[in-house]
Amino acid sequence: MLSQPLEWLGIDLLSAIVFYPLAGLGVLLTLEMLSRLFGGRVSAGLWRVAGFIVSMIGLVLSVDLWQTFDPSKSGMQLVEHMPWLPDFGINYYVGVDGITLFLIVLTAFLLPVILLASWTDIASRVKQYVFFMLLLQCGMMGAFLSLNMFLFYVFWEVMLIPMYFLIGIWGGPRRIYATMKFFIYTMVGSLLMLVAILILAFLHYQEFGGVLNFDYIGWNGAKGILDTVLHTDGSIWWQNQRWLFLAFALAFAIKVPLFPFHTWLPDAHVEAPTAGSAILAGVLLKLGTYGFLRYALPLFPQATLEAAPWLIGLCLIGIVYGALVAMVQTDIKKLVAYSSVSHLGLVMLGIFVLTIQGLEGAVLQMVNHGISTGALFILVGMIYERRHTREISSFGGIAQVMPVFTVFFLITTFSSIGLPVLNGFVGEYLILLGTFTTNKPAAVIATSGVILSAVYMLWMVRRVFFGAVTSEANQKLQDLNTREKLVAVALVLPMFWIGVYPSSFLSPMHNSVSGLLLTMERKGVDIAAYTGVRIHTRVEAATEGEAPRSSGE
């Protein structure tokens, strides 16, 4: 929709997606300054509307991206490359492939929904709120699209700052503790990653003739960091890919969060405002899993394979442990937070079993989790706004006073539980199917999450929504207003879409996911031996299209 005006302006699509929030902010701030000059004052309401409009531009841009994207290619598309600090090999370098595509679409989709959802929730400092949300958007888009490792690190850190303020300013009573914990926790991981990035750049410098280059994939004939040969038995310990993998893995595992690095998450969620929780669960956590896919796996394939059993073990613990701990929470938000630990354990499992189904399921499940858990946080926020409590015990019988809200909450619950025809099932199923080929006991343990998720979600639903209305305060609750219904519908529709017709999402991933596995194989790891499935035949079959179906005989 916007591709022609962009062409006319000479702006490439990906840059537009990364920087539209900043451009929007620039325009808005200038307008505000001008109006101040003439004695006017921009009201909070106007800021909300303006922020929403900017976020909608982002959504339109991402839909354009989806349409422009060519699913038949496996490499990076729409690549842009511009020198930034050329002497250090630091370039502005972005591109998109089938793995990034839907994370971009998800991010662009969630922002307007979240802004709309927090319309009345964020009452103070609206201008700052819009500012931070848009800045956060820029950081997330940049981190997803970066193909220069230094640029990636910059965006990665850029995201932290607005999140820090979102929790710190609009958060709950223990917001300072939570936001410090969040910040420092993430920082520890990312500093290690920075060191690893610098080492990678140096190794690349050593191998490819003394040119410092942070480009992840080679540009214009030059070699990228991905082409560097990393040893498993380097003479110097820090040149060993095991250590580099560990540094990256720690940064990403904290972000995911993988058990046992998860304790910042419940605190951050409980203290964060609805918008903060939704964006945190919806997008930020995906950067961890995305990091594994984009960097840890292809850069350090040998180390990945060595670490996989351990990581799978942590995933399994996370799946079961997260679910069990979620079960006994008394605060709805904390329950959803722990359920995230469980769900993301499953996503990580899908990644580390290194099968096509597992990986595609994992990417899809990232999107699913973003929508479903984001929706859960938003819905919990709606009731929090009315009752100023999230204690499960202070509810009961909400279904009678807020029937529409209940329907949306139930749909979201079942999406999170993984009921077929809703989104969660497709991702979960593919991950488990992919896991089964590689690691059968792991698949069996992970599948038990199917039972546990039903237990903790439905138990909560029963205590909140069913039974008699016991509390006086609940008696007078108003059902959703039009704005809230709009938000809920916007969130529920993609759940059905992905659940009923996942091909729109799975087909563009196919080639990039097989490409990822092929890259790892090219670097000398024997994935076939690990998964028990020969990869080459699979990729050939993927390009041939679906196998002819025979019925009968």
Add this chain to the structure above:
Amino acid sequence: MVNDGHANDYLRLIPLFPLLGALISGIWLMFARKEWPRSIVILVACSAPIASFVVAFSQFLELATAKFPDGRFFIDNVYTWIGSHSFQAEMSFLFDPLSAVMVMVVTGVGSLIHIYSIGYMDDDHRDDKGFQRFFVYLNLFTFSMLMLVLGDNLLVLFVGWEGVGLCSYLLIGFWYLEDHNAMCGQKAFVVNRIGDFAFLIGIFILFWAFYQAGHPTIDFLEMKAHIGELTELTVPVPPWFATIGLAVPTWKLLTVAGLCFFVGACGKSAQLPLYVWLPDAMAGPTPVSALIHAATMVTAGVYMVCRMSFLYDHAPGALSTIAWVGGLTAFFAATIAITQKDIKKVLAYSTVSQLGYMFLAAGMASYSAAIFHLATHAFFKALLFLAAGSVILGMHHEQDMDKMGGLRRKMPMTHIVFLIGVLAIIGAPPLSGFFSKDEILLGAFLNHDVPGAKFLWGLALFTAGLTSFYMLRLYFRIFTGPTRASADVFSHVKEQPAVVVGPLVVLALLSVFAGGVMGFPDAYGQWLMSMPDSNSLRHFLSETVSTSEHHISLGQELGLAGLAVFVALVAAGLAAVLYFYRTELVPGLTKKLRHVHTVLLNKYYVDEFYHAVIIKPLIRMSDALLFRVVDQRIIDGAGVNGIAKLVRGIADNGIKFAQTGLAQTYVFVMLIGGVAFLAYLVGGI
């Protein structure tokens, strides 16, 4: 490729009608905040299953009359649902004799129960009533059930499988203001999920095995075609098995897969040890108990086992397990039914017991007998539930049979149809239950593959006696003798309107005649009408499920049937003595057998056992150990905050002097550090 003769685009209409009914009605209800006028609700809700029935019936006629060179089935492939590389799951429907029978039962009985519900739900006196909401759920259920029986592959079947579970959850907790109802709904869903867990594993095993064999598929017909290649496969036993000193068994892969699917069936069809949710499911409105928890959904497991019969034929171990679990469940549930006081509970345990019969039949590889009993049971159990609902309505929502009695004259129609239902279930010739139960017993008697088949046959025969006893007890306690209801209630009891009684009459007719029409044994057919293939259902199904030929003489057939009737008669006589002629004997007998009676009345304390052994420890462990100790004390307390304290300690005692508070200094130091590090690397020192 799909042959032209097999493609049939009408099939998608069958589930589509109820789906549309549910969607249109449901979306309206959600956003308009007002119910439609009841006439429109009824029109939309009831026309959906009836339309499906009409389409299904027309396709059934085509199916039965068409000539196929390569198997009798229609396929409707709508689109590729999930495609990830070698894994392809089509959204497609299969209409073969097996699914045809199921679709007819589901839409037929479903339509009747929709109509009955108009009357039943009309005077809902509760605060959380929802006439339209009820029909939305009912339509949604019909849709899911049709997906289940029409699904052409395991995943579409699973869509229906989970969908019916969802509707069951919603409908059990329909009157959600009472926490007990919501709890029962939750219990049903969670217990079903335990089965689903195993079901999913079963799908994974099969897909993986077929993938290894070079035919990645979960499609029923394709699996059936290639199952022979998997028969020799065994499951790799994990090495730790040997290390802990266990004997290393060889598990056939198909047996393991078959057992996984059967655990799924145990959840859905309420077999040991996962039957506990079904009696509690009676918290839902009575039409729901009839439709979902008696006639259709709970039989999904039986259907699935028959659908997968091509697998079970190669998995004798799994089949024997099914037979034993089925037989034991039949007996076990029947013993509980003897003591229950709530009329719906009696019927619920009776359903569990009858489902056990169906699994017994499936386990003996007489799949057509299982489906036959499934169909007749759908008729007479729906009839019994709906008639019980009529009684409950008449008694102003009283379900305790201790407060009934003497309703025979007050509700004459209900009385007659209930009696027909009772006679059908206890196997009185020539009602439908007689033929279907007879075929099951015959199959068990002739089976030589299942270890202990003769014992199971005896158990089933004895259970038939129990069935006769508890059903007649129920009948006598409700309809005969002096009433135990209060005079006020009793004086207001009256017969229900036609919309309630009408479906009862239709079901009563089906209960009487369906058995003889569908499954008149070949031996009798030969004898009476010189028709050697009078068991039409069996011959129709034999094109889908493998049927072992029973070669049995007329005398043997008559003898076995006579034995079953004799057992039922003796038990019936006993019930008549105790609950009709000499009711004063009962208290004494109860007292004499009070230990047995208490155990049975409390359902062997199975629920209490599960609660004490599984649920409570799990919650305690999660809360006290995992959350409070591991999460809060160890990881967060000792780990995260501990490190934070340590760092702060160090900082307080030294490093704080480096903090000048000048931002420029920090930036400068940071820059130096970064540059120095890079220089160090580039320099390659």
